Amino acid sequence: MSMISNLMDGVVFVDGDGNVALLNTAAEALLGVKSFMVVGRPLTELSDQGDLLDGVLHDIQGLSDERPSMNRVIEVLHTEQDLLYVRARCARITDCQGKSSGVYCTLQDVTADYKTDQLKNQYLSIVAHELRTPLTGIKTFSTMLVKQALGPLSEQQMRVMESIREQSLRLEHQIDKLINLGHLESEDRYGQDLERFEIHELVTTSLAAFPAVAAEHGIQFHVELSEQDGLIEGDRADLRRAIQAIVENAIKFTPEGGKVEVRVTDVDADHVRFSIRDTGSGIDPRYQRRIFEKFFQVEDPLTRHHGGAGLGLFFARGIIEAHGSELTVESELGKGAHFCFVLPIADRTTNETRAVDATPVETA
Amino acid sequence: MERTVLIVEDEKLIIVSTQMVLEAAGFRVESAVNGEDGIAKAKGIRPALILLDIMMPGIDGWETLTRLKRDPETSDIPVIIFTAREHVRGHQKSTEMGAADYFRKPFEPDELIELVEKHCGQEV
CATH class of the missing domain: 3.30.565.10 (Histidine kinase-like ATPase, C-terminal domain)
Structure with a gap:
């Protein structure tokens, strides 16, 4: 028990009857409730005690045979301005007959990762902007020249312009790849x-x-x-x-x-x-x-x-x-x-x- | 009649290159280098379409779009968001805010002309 209570991540156990069975110190801090206030009480009585608790409650109640676990990041307004990001993983505990005997939930403060990620994406976005702007000029001008929209080109001039245009397309593609790297930790942003x-x-x-x-x-x-x-x-x-x-x-x-x-x-x-x-x-x-x-x-x-x-x-x-x-x-x-x-x-x-x-x- | 496209963009290079493409396709092009200026010009010249950059000094493209759509004098002018930056759900956000389309820089000149034709055509 003391191992669980000293964990850095928050841990909550709910028993098979839907009552809170355990809440460690980290979970108390994250949820803003004290263990003695909630242990032994039905989970459903704990609503309206904060965004995170409501979020976790919602996830736990949403568990079913089809969906035995949930894993998501919950955004919580911590103080006036500050947001807290908590990864909540909830899963059913089943006995050897497959019968549900409760739910456990771990809570991990991932705010620092999220903020680093945001900064990194912001930085990449600015870099991309700075690179794409001159590239827009190169690509547009070379395309106009290749299409001979500004007058006829000699064969040699045409080859040079085509090469400039192709290289600008490659550069554009490389920049897009750089941006992809920025999406690395933001997989849930796809699509x-x-x-x-x-x-x-x-x-x-x-x-x-x-x-x-x-x-x-x-x-x-x-x-x-x-x-x-x-x-x-x-x-x-x-x-x-x-x-x-x-x-x-x-x-x-x-x-x-x-x-x-x-x-x-x-x-x-x-x-x-x-x-x-x-x-x-x-x-x-x-x-x-x-x-x-x-x-x-x-x-x-x-x-x-x-x-x-x-x-x-x-x-x-x-x-x-x-x-x-x-x-x-x-x-x-x-x-x-x-x-x-x-x-x-x-x-x-x-x-x-x-x-x-x-x-x-x-x-x- | 010649149709006018208003480019609201702080990068001179983008204005010049976009202008070249659109003029070659038969459009008249006006430009503004920031959002405030863009709104004033939109009221003055009543363009058939506005190409609007997002990242600009002063009020940004999103704010400019909001003001254009709120003002009855300009709300009917189609706006295409024209951006070099990654915006999370940029396309969706643009449409929700009333933009006619969302377009990335660098662009293919033909694609730009096609898009401008499409939305100018919808304009009364």
Whole structure:
């Protein structure tokens, strides 16, 4: 018992009859109640004694056979201005027959982590702004020149301008990746900025920078869109990040002369499949689950050092799961990999059939 | 008739480059370098559309949007939020606050023209 009472985290036990059985010192401090005031009393009598207690109460009462545990961060107004963030984990305690014999709840003050996270995101957001502003100028001006909107260019001038434009797209992509890092500790933020947008538009804008990257690595890059466009509902920026991470990964592990294909096909009237296939080195079956883990990198002694932080697929999976789908992979060593996910179509639009071969088909 | 787009943006570079894109597509472009100035110009010239930056000195884009939407003189002018910064649920927030759309910088010139055409078209 003294071990529990001295824990840094708050611990609350509720017995099978719904009465508070134990409250340690840390829980007393966080909840603002004294143990002797509440132990032995029914949990339901404790409402209106503070936001955190109400939150925990709500979570405990929400537990059921279908949902035996809860884990979330509760935001509480601590003093006038100060917010406290507490991670509350509640779970049912069951006996060996599976019968519920109470609930335990741990409370962890995560305010410091949250504040550091907020600061970091704020900082990254400012850095991104500072980088994107000059980049907007470079990208816009070079695009205008490439389109010869400001007068004709010589062949050589055109090549130079195209290169400037492509490099600006790459830089933009790198900045977006930097921002992704900022989202690392904010996984529950995925997929929250909902809007409806066209599937084809999502894919083409996501892939804008890749033909140049693939060509540079001597890889063929092919994009094929479904016959009929449609609207999906989701977080456009997040889905774009997910698609880019998967394609980037495919290009990274495909050797010169190989091929990366992105296909968007209709599964049925209400679902669309996104499929990214490469002819790269493939993934060892032992690693096929682990590639979605944070910071995981496959060691590949035979080929180039791949670089990166090991976050791309981790983000991609998180984003796709937040959209109610699953990112799957099929792969055989030496034969490439095939990543796939399916999203529901919110509405059909009437865009005509398009097949875009977005590459210079070069195998260097 | 030539349609006027008002750009409210504190970065000269963005104004110049956006102006170039829109003028090449046949729009007339006016600009304001902060929110207050933007509101005054919106009343004066009654643009077909406003492109509004978020991070600006003085009143920021969100506050500018709120004031534009509250004022009967400007509330009917479509506003596109135009930002280089990450905003948590930025798109949702913009729509809830009355913006017609939300657009990220750097942008593809064609996408910008398409978006501006779309929302100018909706304007009476």
